[in-house]
Amino acid sequence: MAEFRHDPGHRRWVIVSTDRQRGPGDYNIPARPYDEGVCPFCERQEGRTPAEIYAVRGGTPPDKPGWKLRVFPNKYPMLATDESEIQRGAMGVYDWINGVGAHEIIVEHPQHYVLFHQFGVDHLTEVIRAWRLRLNALKEDGRFRYIMIFKNHGESAGASINHQHSQLLAMPVIPRIAAMALSTAREHFHTKERCLFCDLLDQELADGSRIVAKNEHFACYIPYASRFPFEMAILPVAHSHDFAALGDELLRPAAEIIDQAMRRLAALFGDLPFNLTIHTGPNTGKSPRRAGYWSSLKYDWHWQIEIIPRLAATHGFEWSTGLYINPTPPEKAAECLRQVKI
Amino acid sequence: MAEFRHDPGHRRWVIVSTDRQRGPGDYNIPARPYDEGVCPFCERQEGRTPAEIYAVRGGTPPDKPGWKLRVFPNKYPMLATDESEIQRGAMGVYDWINGVGAHEIIVEHPQHYVLFHQFGVDHLTEVIRAWRLRLNALKEDGRFRYIMIFKNHGESAGASINHQHSQLLAMPVIPRIAAMALSTAREHFHTKERCLFCDLLDQELADGSRIVAKNEHFACYIPYASRFPFEMAILPVAHSHDFAALGDELLRPAAEIIDQAMRRLAALFGDLPFNLTIHTGPNTGKSPRRAGYWSSLKYDWHWQIEIIPRLAATHGFEWSTGLYINPTPPEKAAECLRQVKI
Numbered sequence: 001m002a003e004f005r006h007d008p009g010h011r012r013w014v015i016v017s018t019d020r021q022r023g024p025g026d027y028n029i030p031a032r033p034y035d036e037g038v039c040p041f042c043e044r045q046e047g048r049t050p051a052e053i054y055a056v057r058g059g060t061p062p063d064k065p066g067w068k069l070r071v072f073p074n075k076y077p078m079l080a081t082d083e084s085e086i087q088r089g090a091m092g093v094y095d096w097i098n099g100v101g102a103h104e105i106i107v108e109h110p111q112h113y114v115l116f117h118q119f120g121v122d123h124l125t126e127v128i129r130a131w132r133l134r135l136n137a138l139k140e141d142g143r144f145r146y147i148m149i150f151k152n153h154g155e156s157a158g159a160s161i162n163h164q165h166s167q168l169l170a171m172p173v174i175p176r177i178a179a180m181a182l183s184t185a186r187e188h189f190h191t192k193e194r195c196l197f198c199d200l201l202d203q204e205l206a207d208g209s210r211i212v213a214k215n216e217h218f219a220c221y222i223p224y225a226s227r228f229p230f231e232m233a234i235l236p237v238a239h240s241h242d243f244a245a246l247g248d249e250l251l252r253p254a255a256e257i258i259d260q261a262m263r264r265l266a267a268l269f270g271d272l273p274f275n276l277t278i279h280t281g282p283n284t285g286k287s288p289r290r291a292g293y294w295s296s297l298k299y300d301w302h303w304q305i306e307i308i309p310r311l312a313a314t315h316g317f318e319w320s321t322g323l324y325i326n327p328t329p330p331e332k333a334a335e336c337l338r339q340v341k342i
Numbered sequence: 343m344a345e346f347r348h349d350p351g352h353r354r355w356v357i358v359s360t361d362r363q364r365g366p367g368d369y370n371i372p373a374r375p376y377d378e379g380v381c382p383f384c385e386r387q388e389g390r391t392p393a394e395i396y397a398v399r400g401g402t403p404p405d406k407p408g409w410k411l412r413v414f415p416n417k418y419p420m421l422a423t424d425e426s427e428i429q430r431g432a433m434g435v436y437d438w439i440n441g442v443g444a445h446e447i448i449v450e451h452p453q454h455y456v457l458f459h460q461f462g463v464d465h466l467t468e469v470i471r472a473w474r475l476r477l478n479a480l481k482e483d484g485r486f487r488y489i490m491i492f493k494n495h496g497e498s499a500g501a502s503i504n505h506q507h508s509q510l511l512a513m514p515v516i517p518r519i520a521a522m523a524l525s526t527a528r529e530h531f532h533t534k535e536r537c538l539f540c541d542l543l544d545q546e547l548a549d550g551s552r553i554v555a556k557n558e559h560f561a562c563y564i565p566y567a568s569r570f571p572f573e574m575a576i577l578p579v580a581h582s583h584d585f586a587a588l589g590d591e592l593l594r595p596a597a598e599i600i601d602q603a604m605r606r607l608a609a610l611f612g613d614l615p616f617n618l619t620i621h622t623g624p625n626t627g628k629s630p631r632r633a634g635y636w637s638s639l640k641y642d643w644h645w646q647i648e649i650i651p652r653l654a655a656t657h658g659f660e661w662s663t664g665l666y667i668n669p670t671p672p673e674k675a676a677e678c679l680r681q682v683k684i
Contacts, residue, residue, distance in 0.1 A: 001422040002441030004515050012518035080343040092545040094566045099344030150659045158658025173346050176354035176664030203434040224436045277662040306662050316500025317492045320619040320648050322518030
């Protein structure tokens with residue numbers, strides 16, 4: 001009928017259907033609106049965005065055509081991106097911090113209709129290099145405790161613009177799910193002197209039933225207690241807490257595993273809405289606060305990429321309870337993704 | 343610009359917009375499809391549902407017309423509703439429990455087009471009585487650790503049927519958000535010998551700026567760190583951990599506060615999609631397991647109702663980070679709800 005499965009990183013129980021299973025053909029993918037010609041992220045529309053911070057260009061001047069990838073501040077940032085100091089305060093039982101941060105857009109490709117899974121490994125390598133570069137730059141700012149790199153594709157995944165792009169949000173707090181996973185991993189290491197996610201990866205690689213793809217340096221699998229059908233995790237095989245410290249020799253293998261994951265997903269579902277998030281360790285940066293607290297971070301945390309396809313409607317109670325129902329068993333999802341022709 | 347606000351019950355930071363605020367007129371409410379005549383929850387369609395467990399009737403026979411409210415098992419339950427024993431096991435780093443539970447439907451009104459905010463206090467009193475009755479009945483089953491009562495209205499809130507109904511889901515685990523709030527409340531009580539939510543309620547009542555409505559026994563307010571615009575919380579003023587223990591004298595005041603909250607919301611937004619969840623204490627029931635652990639429950643927890651209007655699209659990263667952005671400051675939402683004519 002169904003079983004409860006426990007995710008040891010996030011301490012959550014998920015109901016996984018085991019009899020009334022939904023396969024790839026049972027999901028309806030929402031169409032995306034046609035919007036060519038109105039897109040501020042297209043080549044030759046550079047004047048409609050803030051000035052670029054970084055770009056991959058063949059010698060052309062900034063904010064002009066002739067680029068492969070562009071990074072600029074979000075025109076409508078979620079947080080104030082000025083030089084303000086962080087202010088923290090209490091109000092009775094509550095606490096507040098002023099809304100200071102950074103919010104950047106990485107336009108990943110000059111052409112409007114090229115989708116993420118169509119980038120190819122060379123181009124994806126440049127995207128990953130840009131993520132690493134901007135993360136390293138923002139880590140220098142001691143005000144920021146946490147830096148999220150995420151990508152929304154499709155309206156139901158939160159994207160307001162179709163043109164392939166990712167975002168970077170730096171902030172003075174650690175968001176709740178990240179804080180919880182971090183504290184769980186920390187407790188595991190404290191007890192066992194082993195990384196929780198190394199343990200988990202060992203088990204997944206030995207078992208194999210949830211593995212989607214792997215190469216010498218990375219593995220992609222469907223988490224045992226996935227909340228969403230066809231949800232994927234990508235982890236480096238060698239322990240590392242910090243995506244920003246990714247070595248040059250790992251850029252291409254990282255691109256290869258993302259390419260595998262996305263092309264397999266696209267082979268099953270075509271152009272589907274999804275969220276991709278890089279979960280890297282919190283920023284110890286230049287902030288002296290709690291330096292001792294963060295000193296074990298390099299052992300505790302294991303950076304990872306989370307890919308959530310938006311295939312199924314939610315049940316309504318996820319927001320209030322944290323309970324999820326996944327109608328596609330992870331082993332079945334992994335098998336479909338492994339076997340599909342790409 | 344924006345500020346981070348911390349929710350002390352759920353240990354989460356929320357970004358609240360303070361300058362680019364969105365008022366009630368800035369939200370688009372999705373329309374619901376027309377579906378009269380095909381609804382299995384309507385009066386005279388009783389043969390299309392499983393046999394009723396409970397009903398409010400004027401002397402008519404079970405599963406026949408002539409009722410005000412009907413409760414029956416969900417025809418398509420999320421969990422196996424048989425007599426199976428709970429089985430628990432580990433699989434390396436993972437844990438599982440067989441998917442046993444109860445899943446009931448409470449059809450709240452015989453007529454298809456009467457909306458929740460139109461029930462009136464007398465009828466709402468019967469709904470609350472039914473919730474209490476079924477909760478008390480299921481608490482007798484020692485297999486169930488947690489019993490959720492929730493209501494989804496509108497497709498974007500997860501409802502597959504428009505006819506007003508709520509659901510009850512009993513399960514052998516405590517869902518993550520509930521577990522986390524409970525452990526936070528427990529820690530607060532352990533440290534301070536006071537209930538966290540009593541403290542919070544005292545502060546809200548004294549401050550007043552986030553109060554939507556109150557009566558002698560209940561208060562409705564917009565949480566300081568609401569994740570969603572116009573999100574509301576309803577708490578009993580006198581400490582109580584258990585909704586199932588609600589006294590007869592509180593049924594009508596509870597109906598009055600829900601009526602106030604829903605009518606005020608409807609006066610601003612009309613027929614809007616929303617989720618309503620009752621967060622009551624976990625079920626200590628007849629299970630001898632961890633009896634000592636649960637013995638402090640009556641001090642730790644404070645039962646509450648959470649109402650989440652589905653007004654705004656999500657940003658995509660909520661699922662992976664637990665970070666939320668609320669474009670309507672709680673104080674502004676409360677003011678709009680207080681001032682609207684009902």
